[in-house]
Amino acid sequence: MIAQLIWIMCIYASAAALVHLLHHQGKTRAAARTGKRLHYILITRNHEAVVEWYLRVLAIYAFCTGRPLQVTVVDDGSEDGTLAVASRMAYHSSSIECAPAMPLPTLLGGSQLVDLRAQEPLLPLRIMQLPGSRGERSKPGK
Numbered sequence: 001m002i003a004q005l006i007w008i009m010c011i012y013a014s015a016a017a018l019v020h021l022l023h024h025q026g027k028t029r030a031a032a033r034t035g036k037r038l039h040y041i042l043i044t045r046n047h048e049a050v051v052e053w054y055l056r057v058l059a060i061y062a063f064c065t066g067r068p069l070q071v072t073v074v075d076d077g078s079e080d081g082t083l084a085v086a087s088r089m090a091y092h093s094s095s096i097e098c099a100p101a102m103p104l105p106t107l108l109g110g111s112q113l114v115d116l117r118a119q120e121p122l123l124p125l126r127i128m129q130l131p132g133s134r135g136e137r138s139k140p141g142k
Contacts, residue, residue, distance in 0.1 A: 059093070
C-alpha cells in the first residue's frame, strides 16, 4: 500500500515538473520573439578565478527569468587564463562572445555593465552579491 502511494506521489511530482518546464519553455520562446534580451558586458583583467562563476550565474538567472542572454566579455590585458576560460565557455555557448578591449561608449546601448576590475564590482543581480560585500544587506547585530 505504501509503495503504491510513493509511486503515485512520484508520478504527480514528475507531471508537475513537466508542466513547469513546458511553461518556462513557452515563456522563453515568447521572450525571444519579442526581442527582450538580457545583455551584460563583463570587463575583466586577471579574473581567471571568477569569470566562469559570473558567466554561469548570469546563465542561470536568464534561464529562471525566461529571457535570452547575451554576454560580451571584454578583456583589459589579462596575464592569466581569464581569456582562455571565457573563450572556452564561448565555444560551448552561442550567447557568450569575447571582444577585444574597446571604448565603452561603442559597447553600451541598453546593456548592463559589470566591471570586475573595480575593488568592489557593481553586481547587478541580488544572487551575485557575496556575503560581506557592500551590496549584501545584513541586519545590525549579526
